[in-house]
Amino acid sequence: MNRLLIASLNRFGPLGDADRDYLLMCSQTITPFEAGQRIFGAGERSRLRLLARGLAVKQRLLADGGRQIFGIAVPGDLIDLCALFVGADHEVVALGACEVRAMSAREVRSMVRDQPSLLAVLCRAVLTEAQTQRHWMVGLGRRTAPARTANLLCEIYWRQNTLQLAQDGRCAFPVVQSDIADALGLSLVHTHRVLRTLREEGLAMVRHGVLEIQDWDRLAALGAFHPDDLRPHQDLADRLAAPRSTRARV
Amino acid sequence: MNRLLIASLNRFGPLGDADRDYLLMCSQTITPFEAGQRIFGAGERSRLRLLARGLAVKQRLLADGGRQIFGIAVPGDLIDLCALFVGADHEVVALGACEVRAMSAREVRSMVRDQPSLLAVLCRAVLTEAQTQRHWMVGLGRRTAPARTANLLCEIYWRQNTLQLAQDGRCAFPVVQSDIADALGLSLVHTHRVLRTLREEGLAMVRHGVLEIQDWDRLAALGAFHPDDLRPHQDLADRLAAPRSTRARV
DNA sequence: CGACGCGTTGAACATCCTCAAGAGAGGTGG
DNA sequence: CCACCTCTCTTGAGGATGTTCAACGCGTCG
Numbered sequence: 001m002n003r004l005l006i007a008s009l010n011r012f013g014p015l016g017d018a019d020r021d022y023l024l025m026c027s028q029t030i031t032p033f034e035a036g037q038r039i040f041g042a043g044e045r046s047r048l049r050l051l052a053r054g055l056a057v058k059q060r061l062l063a064d065g066g067r068q069i070f071g072i073a074v075p076g077d078l079i080d081l082c083a084l085f086v087g088a089d090h091e092v093v094a095l096g097a098c099e100v101r102a103m104s105a106r107e108v109r110s111m112v113r114d115q116p117s118l119l120a121v122l123c124r125a126v127l128t129e130a131q132t133q134r135h136w137m138v139g140l141g142r143r144t145a146p147a148r149t150a151n152l153l154c155e156i157y158w159r160q161n162t163l164q165l166a167q168d169g170r171c172a173f174p175v176v177q178s179d180i181a182d183a184l185g186l187s188l189v190h191t192h193r194v195l196r197t198l199r200e201e202g203l204a205m206v207r208h209g210v211l212e213i214q215d216w217d218r219l220a221a222l223g224a225f226h227p228d229d230l231r232p233h234q235d236l237a238d239r240l241a242a243p244r245s246t247r248a249r250v
Numbered sequence: 251m252n253r254l255l256i257a258s259l260n261r262f263g264p265l266g267d268a269d270r271d272y273l274l275m276c277s278q279t280i281t282p283f284e285a286g287q288r289i290f291g292a293g294e295r296s297r298l299r300l301l302a303r304g305l306a307v308k309q310r311l312l313a314d315g316g317r318q319i320f321g322i323a324v325p326g327d328l329i330d331l332c333a334l335f336v337g338a339d340h341e342v343v344a345l346g347a348c349e350v351r352a353m354s355a356r357e358v359r360s361m362v363r364d365q366p367s368l369l370a371v372l373c374r375a376v377l378t379e380a381q382t383q384r385h386w387m388v389g390l391g392r393r394t395a396p397a398r399t400a401n402l403l404c405e406i407y408w409r410q411n412t413l414q415l416a417q418d419g420r421c422a423f424p425v426v427q428s429d430i431a432d433a434l435g436l437s438l439v440h441t442h443r444v445l446r447t448l449r450e451e452g453l454a455m456v457r458h459g460v461l462e463i464q465d466w467d468r469l470a471a472l473g474a475f476h477p478d479d480l481r482p483h484q485d486l487a488d489r490l491a492a493p494r495s496t497r498a499r500v
Numbered sequence: 501c502g503a504c505g506c507g508t509t510g511a512a513c514a515t516c517c518t519c520a521a522g523a524g525a526g527g528t529g530g
Numbered sequence: 531c532c533a534c535c536t537c538t539c540t541t542g543a544g545g546a547t548g549t550t551c552a553a554c555g556c557g558t559c560g
Contacts, residue, residue, distance in 0.1 A: 013335070060388065063474065068388045082381065085263070085374050089381050116366035123373040124335050130380040131332070131339050133387065138310065138318045140390035141435025145548070176506065185391030187549050192508065224313065395516075426538065437517050442540065 002028050004101065005050050008076045012124040019118050019211050022111070026103045033094040033197035036176060041208050043087035047102040048111075049080045054098030056176060058082075059182070060090040069183035071132060074159045084112065096174030096209060101214055133228045140185050143224070148184045149194045150223030157213050158227050171217070252278050254351065255300050255337030258326045262374040269368050272361070276353045283344040285424060290330055293337035297352040298361075299330045303346030305424060309432070319433035321382060324409045325473040331376050334362065346424030346459060386480045390435050393474070398434045399444045403454050407463050408477050419466070424459035 002023050009015060009023070030052070033039055039056060040049065056073045070090060073079045079092045079100075112119050139148045153173075160171040181191040199205040201220045205212050213219060252273050259265060259273070280302070283289055289306060290299065305322040321338060323329045329342045329350075362369050374379040389398045403423075410421040431441040453469045455462050463469060 044516095060384070062388065062392060067390050068391045070384050070387055079309075082377060084377060086377075090384065112370060113377060115367075116363075116369060119366060119369055119373065120362060121337075123369065123376060126373060126376050127332060127334060127336075129381060130376060133380060133383045134320050134340065136308070137320055137383065137387055137390060138312065140314050140387060141318045141432075142312060178506090182391075189509090189550080190548050191546095196508085427536090438520080438539095439541090440516055443516095446540085 001028060002101075004052055004076070005048070006162055008050055008078065009118070009121050009125070011076075012121050012128065012137050015121065016117060018157065019115065019121070019245070022118065026107050026111070028101050028103060031100050031102065033100060035096050037094045037098075039092045039094055039098065039100055041090065041091045042089060044080070044083055045087060045105045046080045046083040046108050047105050048078060048108050049092075050100040051075055051077050051079050051098050052099040052101050055095040055172060056092050056098055057095055057179065057183070058090055058092050062192055067182045068185070069179065070130070071136065072156065074156075075163060075165065078122075081129060084122065084126070088143075095179070096172060098139040106232055111122065132230050145184065145186050145191070145194050146197065147223050148186070149191070149198065150203065150219050151225050152180065152183060152208070152223070153198075153211060153213070154216075154220050154223050154225035156211055157216075157232060158225070159230065167212040172209060173206055173211035175206070177206075180206070224226060252276060252351075254302055254326070255298070258300055258328065259368070259371050260377065261326075262371050263461050265371065266367060269365070272365055272368065276357050276361070278351050278353060281346040281350050281352065283350060285344055285346050287344045288340065289342045289343045289344055289348065289350055290333075292331055292339060294330070295337060295355045296330045296333040296358050297355050298358050299329060299342075299350050299352040300489070301325055301327050302349040302351050305345040305422060306342050306348055306378075307345055307429065307433070308340055310415070312454050314476070317432045318435070319429065321379070321386065322406065322433070324406075325415065326412060328372075328375055331372065331379060334358070334376070336371065339405050346422065382480050395434070395436050395440060395444050396447065398436070399430070399441070399448065400453065400469050401475050402430065402433060402473070403456070403461060404466075404470050404473050404475035405465070405480060406461055407466075408475070409480065419463040421461050422459060423456055423461035425456070428448075430456075 005028070006015060006020055009019075015023075028131065033054070038045075042060075046211050051073045053075055056079060058070045058073065058079065059067055060070070061067050072095075073092065080088060082088050082090065112122070139151055156173050157166055157169075157171050160166045165171055175193065177191050178188045180186075180195070181188045184191065186194070195206060198219070201218075203213075203215050203222065207215070219225075255278070256270055257267060259269075259384075263486070265273075270376050288299075292310075301323045303325055306329060308320045308323065308329065310320070311317050322345075323342065331337060332338050332340065362372070388427055389401055393401065406423050407421050408418055410416045415421055427441050427445065428438045430436075430445070431438045434441065436444070445456060448469070450466075453463075453465050453472065455464070469475070
């Protein structure tokens with residue numbers, strides 16, 4: 001069942017029939033991971049791993065014992081694009097229980113070499129990842145802790161809501177507070193205090209691995225959240241053809 | 251003279267003769283820019299702009315009047331890769347006097363569509379850019395102001411030194427202090443104080459658009475600078491075939 | 501039971517920001 | 531030539547923001 005991969009790639013630009021046929025012929029292994037397990041490590045080569053279920057973090061461990069999280073993957077995300085041509089420069093770890101589908105490294109190499117239109121789609125996916133990273137850089141560099149936190153919660157909710165993975169203002173977010181801290185560049189204690197404030201103010205809460213949005217409008221305003229910042233890298237024509245609402249239903 | 255473009259792309263993986271021939275047939279316009287001029291703005295399409303001379307910043311202006319700088323381009327860098335398939339999400343501004351060489355947007359589209367091996371090289375370039383951004387994210391999220399500053403100065407010097415653009419511990423760095431502040435996510439005043447400290451400690455100084463490194467070892471230690479973090483995205487085989495020293499000569 | 505992970509809180513402190521103001525260099529116009 | 535800008539660098543003072551250290555409660559698990 002490579003249909004999920006096809007649907008995922010299709011977000012970055014419509015695939016042709018030949019591309020779909022090619023993808024359907026590729027192998028697909030399905031691997032489950034438990035919370036905290038490493039899905040792949042630095043240095044590994046791409047197998048076009050697709051997160052089919054669950055959430056995962058892209059992160060790097062630092063020499064001083066610290067950690068920086070570069071992004072959070074939701075179902076449908078390709079998580080090892082950074083390893084397309086060379087070994088990955090960071091690792092990906094499962095947040096909750098995950099399912100990852102992957103092809104073989106050999107097949108990826110063949111695809112990249114022989115299927116230009118698929119290579120172009122992968123290139124768009126990489127560009128999208130780079131764009132999302134720039135979005136995070138703005139948060140790390142230029143926003144206060146409450147704004148950063150609110151923005152992250154909005155991003156998590158928004159992306160899962162797009163995939164019909166949110167209901168009644170709730171979605172999965174199986175993290176501990178130190179995960180949020182390492183994503184936002186904050187200390188654990190301060191992250192806790194910011195989260196408590198958001199909870200007390202009735203904006204949102206994270207508990208038992210569930211994110212619950214209580215006041216989307218105020219949360220999005222606090223975090224200066226604009227969903228356009230993380231839309232896939234599509235042609236302008238595609239965007240105009242498929243307009244979307246700018247506000248999540250909570 | 252597309253040789254500079256050929257040399258630039260060649261860093262990401264050896265080009266074949268056909269690729270070189272193709273690039274030599276592409277048009278090449280040469281445009282000078284003065285300090286502060288915008289080289290291209292958000293929304294523009296890629297023309298495979300190559301910074302041939304001078305330095306430039308990739309940046310985004312924020313709604314609150316702030317600014318975040320995502321990276322600094324040195325000669326040989328492709329500066330509009332983010333606009334390969336869709337409009338750019340940020341702008342690039344000349345720091346000092348610059349020279350930019352570019353082909354036409356039409357030619358870029360043709361190249362991306364019809365020259366798979368060149369597309370692969372561009373994809374590697376995009377991956378390199380994403381990797382550098384992650385490196386900056388670590389700085390923004392997990393390093394103190396002095397470490398961030400020292401790391402930036404090391405990066406600027408190292409990259410120009412690689413290109414033989416540094417001499418006697420000096421290289422061009424035509425910025426004002428607020429540029430450094432917006433790159434590091436610091437306030438102008440605090441940036442000034444950090445720079446003063448680095449100067450007083452005899453590590454490095456920035457004056458009149460020139461960066462002067464006085465004690466590379468201590469500066470690199472303070473900034474936890476590792477040149478591997480910003481090496482182009484090459485195959486492991488290439489790396490092993492061309493080992494390099496890990497320390498700049500100052 | 502004890503160990504461990506996680507959330508929680510308080511207190512003291514370091515870092516960094518904002519505001520305000522002045523110095524110096526360079527440009528422009530009278 | 532001087533007055534008057536503007537831009538940048540510079541410094542001080544006060545305060546907001548975020549960190550570190552230390553501790554405790556709670557639930558889970560061996």
